[in-house]
Amino acid sequence: MSFSRPLRPCTLGVGIGCMQQVLGWRCARKAAANLSRPAFGATRQAASVSLPIIDIAAYMDPLGRINRADRRRSAQDLDEACQATGFFYLVGHGVPEAEVRALHSAAQSFFTLPRGMKDAVAISEAPEGGRGYQRLGENVTQGKRDWHEALDFYAEPAEGSVDLSLLTRSPGQCQTDAIERMRPFVYGQNQWPSEPAGFREIAESHFARMATIGSALMEAMTDALQLPTGSLQPLTARSFWNARIIGYPPLPDPHLVAEIELGLSCGEHTDYGCWTILSQDETPGALEAQRADGSWAKVEPMPGAFVVNLGDMLSVWTGGRYAATPHQVRQTVQGRFRTSVAYFHEPNFDATISCLPVAAPPQQGYAHARQLRLQRLREAGTITPALRRALGSCESDNGALIYGEHLFEKVDSNFAFVAKSEA
Ligand SMILES: O=C(O)CCC(=O)C(=O)O
Ligand SMILES: [Fe+2]
Numbered sequence: 001m002s003f004s005r006p007l008r009p010c011t012l013g014v015g016i017g018c019m020q021q022v023l024g025w026r027c028a029r030k031a032a033a034n035l036s037r038p039a040f041g042a043t044r045q046a047a048s049v050s051l052p053i054i055d056i057a058a059y060m061d062p063l064g065r066i067n068r069a070d071r072r073r074s075a076q077d078l079d080e081a082c083q084a085t086g087f088f089y090l091v092g093h094g095v096p097e098a099e100v101r102a103l104h105s106a107a108q109s110f111f112t113l114p115r116g117m118k119d120a121v122a123i124s125e126a127p128e129g130g131r132g133y134q135r136l137g138e139n140v141t142q143g144k145r146d147w148h149e150a151l152d153f154y155a156e157p158a159e160g161s162v163d164l165s166l167l168t169r170s171p172g173q174c175q176t177d178a179i180e181r182m183r184p185f186v187y188g189q190n191q192w193p194s195e196p197a198g199f200r201e202i203a204e205s206h207f208a209r210m211a212t213i214g215s216a217l218m219e220a221m222t223d224a225l226q227l228p229t230g231s232l233q234p235l236t237a238r239s240f241w242n243a244r245i246i247g248y249p250p251l252p253d254p255h256l257v258a259e260i261e262l263g264l265s266c267g268e269h270t271d272y273g274c275w276t277i278l279s280q281d282e283t284p285g286a287l288e289a290q291r292a293d294g295s296w297a298k299v300e301p302m303p304g305a306f307v308v309n310l311g312d313m314l315s316v317w318t319g320g321r322y323a324a325t326p327h328q329v330r331q332t333v334q335g336r337f338r339t340s341v342a343y344f345h346e347p348n349f350d351a352t353i354s355c356l357p358v359a360a361p362p363q364q365g366y367a368h369a370r371q372l373r374l375q376r377l378r379e380a381g382t383i384t385p386a387l388r389r390a391l392g393s394c395e396s397d398n399g400a401l402i403y404g405e406h407l408f409e410k411v412d413s414n415f416a417f418v419a420k421s422e423a
Helices: 068-084 097-111 115-119 176-186 199-224 312-317 366-379 385-394 403-413
Strands: 053-055 087-091 132-134 149-154 242-248 266-269 275-280 287-290 296-298 306-310 327-329 338-345 352-354 400-402
Touching: 053 068, 068 087, 068 199, 097 199, 097 242, 097 275, 097 338, 176 403, 199 242, 199 275, 199 338, 312 352, 312 366, 312 385, 312 403, 366 385, 385 400, 385 403, 400 403
Parallel strands: 053 087
Antiparallel strands: 087 306, 132 149, 149 242, 242 338, 266 327, 275 306, 275 338, 287 296, 287 327, 352 400
């Protein structure tokens, strides 16, 4: 059975799928990477990789003290990492390890609940809101079912605070009926499981911390690109963030699930927005990021650090100076149920994103590297019409899309509900 569907601009599919990156690496510490015996799905060995480590502390000071030299260093490091790998470890974020452990433990407890209890918050029961629990295999990437289950959350903007009418005018010109279908999604409410106790408090507190880190990354990027301080704020201050709490059993033998078109734990994709701030549990060897030559590198968990990767909107904003790196997940460790928590720091739903006048670095080959990054995104199987349009005109520095339009096109291709009788 195939779940692939053509991309239809500005139509509402429901449930939200995986988000989405290229690596030629600058050296840093390497996380331990002793892979357990690979099981099904481990058809190729990907080497683990050293990623840059970015310290964001200079942008996180709660007292607002600004150490300009430290900020300059962080911003420069960020700029290099974003151009070189699009994936990095983030430290200096101030999130206590105990909080992260509590979050993963709450996630484990939720996913081990009986099916009926998890279904009490199923997205399929209120699909128009796109928030809640998605069962194993309900998420689809490039037409194949991803072998994970998840809880999806979004920002909850106040009624009327998002200018949906903007989407009918420029530049993708969504139809009014499509916009009406977006409305319940944009203004939907998150569905919180009643068990385990304290789940909501733990998750909400984590998301709030991630939002602060997302804003700090935006600020550091603004400095890195030598843009006026706060100039990107109007486009992100009402971030339509998304968060996914994800559970990954090991990939099954495809023969045991022959009735479905099985993909990976999470198929190759790029993330949609600005920054993905990912907390992985200690399961080794699951997340893989694509290098510039198309090969895959393991991004191992590093205690005390989040993994950050770039989303599509940064590719448009920077005209390919930074680019979203394709990545995927292959959880092959038998006897483990991996959890990860991905927080996606996004633009406002109604933000118009277009190429910024960003200075080209002086090094040789820059224009070529930038073109390669854009080319690679254009050829990706998960590109949306809106992103293609925006990237196409990036080269002439006037690419534009409205974030919500891109999000909806992604959502539409990334999800298929399993008919209840089938599930
Ligand atoms: O679980 C992971 O390691 C990554 C998940 C991911 O890429 C996503 O949800 O967009
Ligand atoms: Fe992703």
